[in-house]
Amino acid sequence: MALDSKTSNEAIQFKVVGTRPLRPDGIDKVTGRARFGADISAPGMLTGLVLRSPHAHAKIKSIDVSAAEAMEGVHAVVTRRDFPSLEPGSGTGDVLDNCMAGEKVLYDGHAVAAVAASSTHIARKALRAIKVEYERLDHVTDVDEAIKPGAPVLHPGRANESVPEGSSPNIMARYEFGHGDIEAGLAQADRVLERSYKTEATHQGYIEPHACLAQMGPDGQADLWCCTQGHYMVRNTCAEILGLAQGQLRVTASEIGGGFGGKTTVFLEPVALMLAKKSARPVKMVMSRSEVLRATGPTASSSVDVRIGMTKEGIITGAFAELRYQGGAYPGSPVDMGSMSAFAPYDLEHVKTVGWDIVTNRPKQAAYRAPGAPMAAFAVESAIDELAKGFGLDPLEVRLKNAAREGTRASYGPTYPAIGLEATLRKAKDHPHWSAPLGPNQGRGVACGFWFNFGGDTCVSLNVTPDGTVTVSEGNPDIGGSRASMSMMAAEELGIPYEKVRTIVADTGSLGQNEVTDGSRVTFAVGLATIKAARAAKAEMCKRAAMVWGIDAEAVEWKDGAAHPAGPNAGTHPPMTLAEIAAIASNTGGPIAGHCEANPEGAGVSFATHMVDTEVDPETGAVKILRYTVFQDAGKAVHPAYVEGQFQGGATQGIGWALNEEYIYGEDGILQNAGFLDYRIPVASDLPMIDTVILEIPNPGHPYGVRGVGETSIVPPLAAIANAVSEAAGVRMTDLPMSPPKVLKSIQNS
Amino acid sequence: MVQVKIWGSLSQFTEDRREVEIEAKNLRELLDGLAESYPGLKPQLERGVSVSIDGRVYNDSWFQPIEEDSEVVLLARLKGG
Amino acid sequence: MSKIHVTTKINGDPVEYLCEPDETLLDVLRDKLGMTGSKEGCGTGDCGACSVTVNGRLVCSCLVLGAEAEGTEIGTIEGMAQGEALHPLQQKFIEHAALQCGICTPGILVAAKSLLENNPDPTEEETRYWLAGNLCRCTGYDKIIRAVLDAAADMREAS
Numbered sequence: 001m002a003l004d005s006k007t008s009n010e011a012i013q014f015k016v017v018g019t020r021p022l023r024p025d026g027i028d029k030v031t032g033r034a035r036f037g038a039d040i041s042a043p044g045m046l047t048g049l050v051l052r053s054p055h056a057h058a059k060i061k062s063i064d065v066s067a068a069e070a071m072e073g074v075h076a077v078v079t080r081r082d083f084p085s086l087e088p089g090s091g092t093g094d095v096l097d098n099c100m101a102g103e104k105v106l107y108d109g110h111a112v113a114a115v116a117a118s119s120t121h122i123a124r125k126a127l128r129a130i131k132v133e134y135e136r137l138d139h140v141t142d143v144d145e146a147i148k149p150g151a152p153v154l155h156p157g158r159a160n161e162s163v164p165e166g167s168s169p170n171i172m173a174r175y176e177f178g179h180g181d182i183e184a185g186l187a188q189a190d191r192v193l194e195r196s197y198k199t200e201a202t203h204q205g206y207i208e209p210h211a212c213l214a215q216m217g218p219d220g221q222a223d224l225w226c227c228t229q230g231h232y233m234v235r236n237t238c239a240e241i242l243g244l245a246q247g248q249l250r251v252t253a254s255e256i257g258g259g260f261g262g263k264t265t266v267f268l269e270p271v272a273l274m275l276a277k278k279s280a281r282p283v284k285m286v287m288s289r290s291e292v293l294r295a296t297g298p299t300a301s302s303s304v305d306v307r308i309g310m311t312k313e314g315i316i317t318g319a320f321a322e323l324r325y326q327g328g329a330y331p332g333s334p335v336d337m338g339s340m341s342a343f344a345p346y347d348l349e350h351v352k353t354v355g356w357d358i359v360t361n362r363p364k365q366a367a368y369r370a371p372g373a374p375m376a377a378f379a380v381e382s383a384i385d386e387l388a389k390g391f392g393l394d395p396l397e398v399r400l401k402n403a404a405r406e407g408t409r410a411s412y413g414p415t416y417p418a419i420g421l422e423a424t425l426r427k428a429k430d431h432p433h434w435s436a437p438l439g440p441n442q443g444r445g446v447a448c449g450f451w452f453n454f455g456g457d458t459c460v461s462l463n464v465t466p467d468g469t470v471t472v473s474e475g476n477p478d479i480g481g482s483r484a485s486m487s488m489m490a491a492e493e494l495g496i497p498y499e500k501v502r503t504i505v506a507d508t509g510s511l512g513q514n515e516v517t518d519g520s521r522v523t524f525a526v527g528l529a530t531i532k533a534a535r536a537a538k539a540e541m542c543k544r545a546a547m548v549w550g551i552d553a554e555a556v557e558w559k560d561g562a563a564h565p566a567g568p569n570a571g572t573h574p575p576m577t578l579a580e581i582a583a584i585a586s587n588t589g590g591p592i593a594g595h596c597e598a599n600p601e602g603a604g605v606s607f608a609t610h611m612v613d614t615e616v617d618p619e620t621g622a623v624k625i626l627r628y629t630v631f632q633d634a635g636k637a638v639h640p641a642y643v644e645g646q647f648q649g650g651a652t653q654g655i656g657w658a659l660n661e662e663y664i665y666g667e668d669g670i671l672q673n674a675g676f677l678d679y680r681i682p683v684a685s686d687l688p689m690i691d692t693v694i695l696e697i698p699n700p701g702h703p704y705g706v707r708g709v710g711e712t713s714i715v716p717p718l719a720a721i722a723n724a725v726s727e728a729a730g731v732r733m734t735d736l737p738m739s740p741p742k743v744l745k746s747i748q749n750s
Numbered sequence: 751m752v753q754v755k756i757w758g759s760l761s762q763f764t765e766d767r768r769e770v771e772i773e774a775k776n777l778r779e780l781l782d783g784l785a786e787s788y789p790g791l792k793p794q795l796e797r798g799v800s801v802s803i804d805g806r807v808y809n810d811s812w813f814q815p816i817e818e819d820s821e822v823v824l825l826a827r828l829k830g831g
Numbered sequence: 832m833s834k835i836h837v838t839t840k841i842n843g844d845p846v847e848y849l850c851e852p853d854e855t856l857l858d859v860l861r862d863k864l865g866m867t868g869s870k871e872g873c874g875t876g877d878c879g880a881c882s883v884t885v886n887g888r889l890v891c892s893c894l895v896l897g898a899e900a901e902g903t904e905i906g907t908i909e910g911m912a913q914g915e916a917l918h919p920l921q922q923k924f925i926e927h928a929a930l931q932c933g934i935c936t937p938g939i940l941v942a943a944k945s946l947l948e949n950n951p952d953p954t955e956e957e958t959r960y961w962l963a964g965n966l967c968r969c970t971g972y973d974k975i976i977r978a979v980l981d982a983a984a985d986m987r988e989a990s
Contacts, residue, residue: 026925029933030917032868032908036934039867121851161793162759175826176758179768204831205968207872207880208934257870257934258968261831289873336826352758367831413755413823414802454800454807454828480931480969519830601814602806641928645970649931652971676877676966684972685956685963701806711831 016492017704020641023484024502025255034255037211037227042282045213046075046116048275049123049285050268051130052295053105053112056139056361056669057152060103060112064131068115071129073122076278079113083274084243089158094330096241098364099270105134106154106329107361108670109294116275116283139361139669143303143326146170146360154329154359170359172331175339177412178320178352182307185318185350189309192318193387196305197379199718199736200662201326203298204368205653205681208257209289210296214272215282222249222273227256229263229477230516235508241270242277249273252507253477260653261367262297264516293674298663299368300325300333302375310387314398318350319343319411323376326358327365333357334365334372337452340412341715342376344450345399345421345607347408361669367518369650370451370711374657374718378736381447381719386732395446395723396434399609400425403448420633420697421448421607427693428609433629442615442626443727449608449715453708455525455600456515461506462490462533464541464592468579470494472533473506474526475514480649480710481642482522486530488638489704493534495561496578512597520708523638524603524699529596531703537594544588545576604699604707608632610651610716616728621744623659623725629691635699635707647713648690654717656682658725662737752780752816755823756791763790777801778812780822798827839900841866842910850897857881859897860907868908868937872966879965882938882945883907889945891964908937911944919982919989920944927978931969939965943979951987955980 028034065077080100086093088102101110113130117123138152145151147168154170162174186192212226222244228234231251239246256263268285275283287296307320321342327333339355353376388398403422409415428434428446438444461473472490476482487501494501515521542556545563549556555570556563562575585592613626630647637643660680664672673679698705718736726732729743731750751771756764764770772787774780780801785792801808802823808814809828816822834849841864850859857874860866860883869892872878876891883892884906885899892907911918920943923929930936939962946953946961953961958979959972967975 020928022925023928025933026930027917027921029930029936030921030924030940031912032866032937034933035867036870038861038871160797161763161790174759178758206932206934207878207966207968208870208932209872255934256932257872258932260968264831286871289875289878334829337829340826354759367829369831371829371831412825413757414805414807414825415821417805452807452828452830454809454830456809481928519828521830599810601808601811639928641974642931645928645931645974648971648973649969653968675875676873677875681966681968682971683963683966684959684976687959687972689976690971690973 012704014492016488016498017636017638018640020639021484021488021498023481024487025478025483036208036257037254038286040213040225040254041284042213042215045282045284046118046279047120047123048114048116048272048283049127050111050271051113051127052291053101053108053110055105055134055136056108056141057137058105058134059137060101060105061133061135063113065113067129068126071122071126073118074115074126075281076116076275077113078271078274078278082278083241086241092237092240095237095265096270098330099267107363109291109363111295114271114275116279141360141362141665141669143301143324143358143360146326146358154361158331171356172359173357175336175355176352177339179409180350182318182320182350182352186307186309188317190312191387191390192307192309193383194307195383195734196303197382197734199302199375199378201298201301201362202657202661203293203679204260204262206258206260206262209287209292210268211286212269212272213282213284214276216273216277220244220248224249224251224269224273225254226251226269227254227263229256229259229479229518231477232475232508232514233264233516234266234269237266238270238273242273250507250509253505256477256479259479260369261371261518264367264518267296289676290674293679294671295363297366297368298363299371300327300365304375304379306379306383308383308387312391314388314391314393314401316346316348316402319348321353321376321379323353323355324358325372326360326362328362329359330364331357331359337372338376341373341450342380343411345404345448346402346411347404348411351411369653369714373449373451373715374654377447377449377715378718378722381716382722382734385723396425396429399448417700418697419605419607420695423695423697424607424609424631424633427631427695428611431629431693433611433627438613441618441728442613443724444611444613445720445723445727446609446611447716447719447723449712451520451606451712451715453524453603453606454519454521455603456519456521457513457599458525458529459511459514459597460526460529460533461511461595462530462537462593464537464578464582466582466585468582470496470501472501472503472530473510474503475506475511476517476522476526477505479517480646481639482526485523485638485642486526489527489530490534493531494538494578495559520710521603524702524706524708525600527638527706528600528702529598532596532598533594535594536596537592540592540594541578541581544581544585547588548576549573602701604635604701606633606707606709606712608712608716610720612720612724614721614724614728616725616743618747621740621747623738623743625655625687627688629693630713631693631695632709632712633695633697633707634709635702636696636705637694638706640694643694643709644692646710647692650713651690651717652682652687654714655687655721658718658721658736658738660737660739752818752820752822754780754784757824760791760794764788774816776812776816777808777814780816800825800828835898837898837901839903839905841905842907852898854897855893856895856897856900857892860892866907866909870934870937879942880935880938882941882965884941884945889942908941911940918944919985920979923978923982927974927981929970929974929978935965935967939967939975947983947986951983953983
């Protein structure tokens with residue numbers, strides 16, 4: 001589609017955008033009234049539970065469900081045999097296999113059967129009555145072990161055409177990006193640093209477990225309520241898996257208790273629908289926390305080798321990274337994104353990345369906030385820091401010297417338009433945090449991060465009510481305040497107060513296709529569609545006013561919430577407000593609405609610089625975060641409080657990833673820490689306030705200059721913290737998480 | 751003719767060329783032209799790609815015009831969280 | 832399994848219910864009484880999303896049996912506002928944008944109210960440690976802590 005671009009740098013005088021109004025779902029959420037996934041119920045509903053594999057890798061020889069089916073109170077039992085067969089190796093085929101195992105179980109926690117019963121108690125008993133005969137197979141959970149000769153093989157013959165012959169059969173794809181001549185570049189350096197880095201898998205860690213309620217009639221009409229980042233995706237995926245017509249399956253998104261990428265696919269939903277179909281009753285399914293950790297998410301673990309050459313003046317002459325990501329039991333780790341983003345912040349003549357997508361006996365990875373980028377940035381930003389400090393150079397100055405700018409050819413190919421990296425670096429350098437004194441055992445680290453952002457299919461319907469208020473229907477679950485942002489943009493465009501607009505998230509029967517709430521796309525793309533819908537409504541209202549005034553519609557303009565006659569032949573008429581036009585809509589042609597169905601492309605890339613102070617306890621290896629400041633380009637901050645919230649939340653997830661969080665598998669391939677006690681995400685007492693500095697370098701691809709902000713903030717923290725801890729501990733940390741035992745060991749070995 | 755930059759691991763299907771010429775006035779013609787001239791690219795094109803045109807990323811819009819002197823770069827299909 | 836008859840008070844209202852001996856107070860609240868404001872994030876007392884008070888004491892309702900509520904007074908998020916009037920903590924959470932997704936918010940509000948009843952003038956550190964049992968994955972806690980401290984200051988002024 002043709003985009004409304006900002007054609008000049010002339011600043012728009014915003015009235016609503018950029019303020020901090022109260023969110024429309026605020027009262028519901030502070031009073032407990034808001035209905036999340038597990039809060040929905042239906043008369044006569046059954047409880048659905050899933051039986052999961054106790055093995056990391058095994059052939060399913062047989063499943064006997066007869067005893068469970070015969071139990072009083074059990075209304076349905078399903079296994080993979082109940083589902084239509086999909087093409088193996090197709091994207092949806094893998095999703096189905098992940099929701100319900102076929103011939104093999106591929107990880108600890110893989111679903112093998114499910115029951116629907118009249119009570120949770122009976123459902124649990126029924127699960128115990130299902131007899132599964134397994135033939136155990138060797139397993140592998142580490143990314144580097146998985147590609148050694150002789151490693152257990154998950155999917156023989158599934159590598160795609162990019163993988164060279166003779167590679168490990170657990171390699172699914174290979175990616176290579178970059179330009180120039182690496183060896184020639186490295187040869188110009190005063191020092192070439194070679195380092196390897198590892199990160200563990202971390203979970204998105206949303207506090208709300210997956211939950212859904214399904215019902216299906218014998219006529220094939222089905223309804224599903226669930227917590228998801230994209231109910232249109234749920235509809236389409238479930239329809240394909242169950243062989244339903246998309247139009248017959250209506251999905252309603254509940255409030256969503258966090259997602260961070262982890263709710264961009266389905267786990268329970270097709271199973272719940274199948275149980276509902278077999279039992280002819282509504283079926284509700286809610287995961288336990290242990291199920292969430294064992295069988296959903298997490299992100300990939302990574303192993304990255306870096307070679308970077310730098311002159312003693314701090315110029316990077318050549319940069320190479322080889323990235324190995326394991327994405328669990330199916331192809332599709334975000335190593336492609338990692339490989340494209342690794343060196344994106346820098347202006348490099350000679351740069352190359354090679355990425356390997358590897359499978360292991362772990363749960364299928366799901367997207368996690370800027371998928372693939374944090375691990376790559378950890379490696380690259382650590383190496384740059386080590387080189388800079390080795391030459392006695394200021395690490396911010398070195399980044400400034402090499403920073404990508406407008407006109408720089410990005411390491412992944414394109415030439416950048418206006419971007420904000422340099423602005424974040426300069427702001428960081430001038431910030432009091434940078435010059436604040438440090439005490440003993442303390443260190444300061446900085447790192448940069450990049451994320452792409454994108455748009456995608458979007459529908460918005462804006463209706464003017466007879467009393468002159470406005471409702472906006474959009475199709476993207478509101479995960480962090482987007483209903484407020486949409487109301488703000490509609491109010492801005494219409495020239496009416498924010499309080500006159502209410503935005504709702506409509507079900508799949510009410511709007512056309514909407515891409516998932518992901519890719520930091522909502523404020524950008526849904527915002528753009530909201531603005532266009534409002535413009536369409538304005539044009540209609542101008543037309544109605546023109547009818548009343550007996551002049552041409554072209555002679556009417558909209559400003560300050562009212563139609564005004566404009567131009568030499570318009571005559572003099574008192575302005576008609578939105579409410580006045582709405583009141584006579586029935587007399588002038590019927591209800592007034594504006595809508596927009598579009599696939600907005602042209603999302604603006606986003607950059608951030610993070611700065612962090614840490615203190616390391618040399619006795620225990622424990623790390624404390626003393627101070628943290630985020631500098632990020634938001635394009636235009638529609639609701640600055642929510643932009644700050646995204647910066648703070650991303651930084652905190654990065655702190656968890658850097659310091660505590662990790663999937664720990666035993667020798668037996670069983671996840672050892674499937675609970676919030678042992679999988680420890682940051683708590684309030686772990687943290688200081690997270691300071692934020694919002695920069696606004698307008699995105700030329702959006703009428704208000706908006707860029708996505710949600711994902712970039714998780715990219716720099718891993719490296720920023722590693723750089724700070726390395727300085728505080730006096731030893732370079734290259735393995736995440738930097739948990740106390742690991743830090744202590746590094747100190748002792750140094 | 752449009753100059754298209756393709757990423758490194760795809761060049762095995764373009765006679766080792768990192769930049770190829772395709773006769774195309776829009777995105778659809780570009781993708782069709784690539785698949786026709788270099789059938790080895792087809793599996794990747796079917797799995798999905800993103801295309802940067804003059805620094806802006808496009809995923810799906812077939813009829814996005816491409817000028818002769820546009821900078822066109824093939825990217826792995828963008829994902830997000 | 833025979834059920835247990837329980838008589839209790841929830842947010843000041845007398846309530847009776849029958850529950851299984853192994854049923855948690857959280858399940859009773861959510862599934863039997865339709866009070867879904869308390870959330871289950873873990874079921875093991877690690878996340879605090881199900882925080883309620885029992886006789887004024889802050890607990891995870893997933894770790895309390897429904898049967899243990901006999902003769903007690905339970906306070907949940909549903910009882911925090913007085914009619915239309917939000918509790919100052921609730922108001923400050925909205926004003927400070929101290930919630931993003933909002934799933935942890937009921938538990939954090941119940942816990943914060945309990946903090947201010949015990950200590951009307953907490954330091955930032957005391958607030959952070961009191962709320963350390965309530966996980967939030969969205970906010971980084973910054974705006975939550977600010978909202979609690981601001982509400983405490985207002986409440987001190989009002990009293």
